[in-house]
Amino acid sequence: MPPPTKPAPVEITRAGDRDVQIRWNDGRTVVYPARFLRMACPCDHCVDEMTGRRVLQESSVPLDVHPLAIEPVGRYAISLRFSDGHSTGIFTWEWLSHLAAELGQPASAVTTPNNPH
Amino acid sequence: MPTQEQVLTALRKVMDPDLHRDIVTLGFVRDLKIDQGKVSFSVVLTTPACPVKDRLKEESEQAVRAIPGVDQVTVDMRSDVRPAPPPPGLNLVPGVRNIVPVGSGKGGVGKSTVSANLAVALAKSGARVGLMDADVYGPSIPTILGITELPTPGTKGIRPVVAHGVKVISSGFFMKPGQAVIWRGPMLGKLIDQFLSDVEWGELDYLVIDLPPGTGDVQLTLCQRVPLTGAVIVSTPQDVALTVAQKALDMFRQLRCPILGIIENMSYFICPHCGERENIFDTGGAERAAAEWGVPLLGRIPLATGIRIASDSGRPIILDEPDSSSARAFLEISQNLAAQISIQNMKETAEPALKISF
Ligand SMILES: Nc1ncnc2c1ncn2[C@@H]1O[C@H](COP(=O)(O)OP(=O)(O)O)[C@@H](O)[C@H]1O
Ligand SMILES: [Mg+2]
Ligand SMILES: [Zn+2]
Secondary structure, eight states: OOOOOOOOEEEEEEETTTEEEEEETTSOEEEEOHHHHHHTOOSTTTBOTTTOOBOOOGGGSOTTOOEEEEEEETTTEEEEEETTSOOOOEEEHHHHHHHHHHTTOOSSOOOOOSSOO | OOOHHHHHHHHTTOEETTTTEETTTTTOEEEEEEETTEEEEEEEESOTTOTTHHHHHHHHHHHHHTSTTOOEEEEEEEEOOOOOOOOSSOOSOTTBSOEEEEEESSTTSSHHHHHHHHHHHHHHTTOOEEEEEOOTTSOOHHHHTTOOSOOEEOSSSEEOEEETTEEEEEGGGGSOTTOOOOOOHHHHHHHHHHHHHTBOOOSBSEEEEEOOSSSSHHHHHHHHHSOOSOEEEEEOSSHHHHHHHHHHHHHHHHTTOOEEEEEEOSOSEEOTTTOOEEOOSOTTHHHHHHHHHTOOEEEEOOBOHHHHHHHHTTSOHHHHSTTSHHHHHHHHHHHHHHHHHHHHHHHHHHSOOOEEEO
């Protein structure tokens, strides 16, 4: 049996001034608030690789932080360059659809990846 | 005199068995000319290694011949390898139409032997082929293809060595024999970048990549840097081997690299004395695995001393003993692979590309 179609974005656009909107291949549209995305960065500066705990301090992130640019990474992720100079996170489709569920806007039924990378 | 409409209607009945559409819909029919009872046209396939070339030619001819008023049909079979759809972002290898990494769960399963023979088989079919030996832990492509010279500087980068019609770059070219190199992640990433963008690959229909065994930084870097048409997994038929092969497959899927299929190597034994085929191993292992994983089984290669001897002497068996059953197995697999690549590229075109406007 071929594997079922996995969630993947079809279109990524701006929502409002600084939020990110993703239209998924199942037709749903999810809006990711700018600062929420910065706080959800899965890179090893923001998350302890061993424990998986978030080490990024809420208080260290500017309130008006927002993405300046979005680049595709391979066929499975995007990287975001944020206004605070941070750009090391790779947001995979799995991670982004997990975040959609966290936002209460599930993109489709996916299991939580145990490793956000 | 038959009309163009009549000819096209007749040709709409000729189906490409792999792409599941008729050759008119697929846009394969070109240069249709009708002159009284004489009809001529070209059928432009997606690969010169098309396994059903002869069948399509015959069916097209018959379909048109059946039209009243037609007394002569000339079919010109050609090919034009369609590129994978353009990737998002920067393309490091713009002249390369299809990048096909060959992976395995562990070493010693014949990954390099298979990569080399497939590359030469595709080149023999008339395709433009490159072979990148990215197995930094045990580069063996130069030996298998009998390469003694080194690549030379070109106008913009490194010019690959051409062996048996294939453009070759190997990590072995840049290492001293016997030298043990400890590779760290960032070094591997840089090497792969250079192999992609500093090598003058030129225009290629297929770039085959012999990967290191397992799952690691080379695989990761490749998936991040360039759009891969799809990966091929080589395994031996034993369950333990297939279990580690699945790890490699899972990694590619996680990185969104499509899987073109698996190849079972050292699958059965051909007795060198009598030529009888013997199944010394549990047979059908890869077939079961392929069904379970939902990927095509591209074919099976026998365990044959001739394969090793040919590789050791620098002339892959596909050239050394083209009529042997081993060479025929490789040839058939190269055709199945080319067909899967065509199918994959059709699928991709059907899938909308990701649009980012931010
Ligand atoms: N089908 C086969 N029959 C006999 N010997 C084979 C076959 N495939 C590979 N070999 C031999 O097995 C050894 C390992 O093959 P190789 O292609 O180097 O494996 P890998 O690249 O997976 O490490 C080589 O000596 C090769 O000649
Ligand atoms: Mg090898
Ligand atoms: Zn981060």
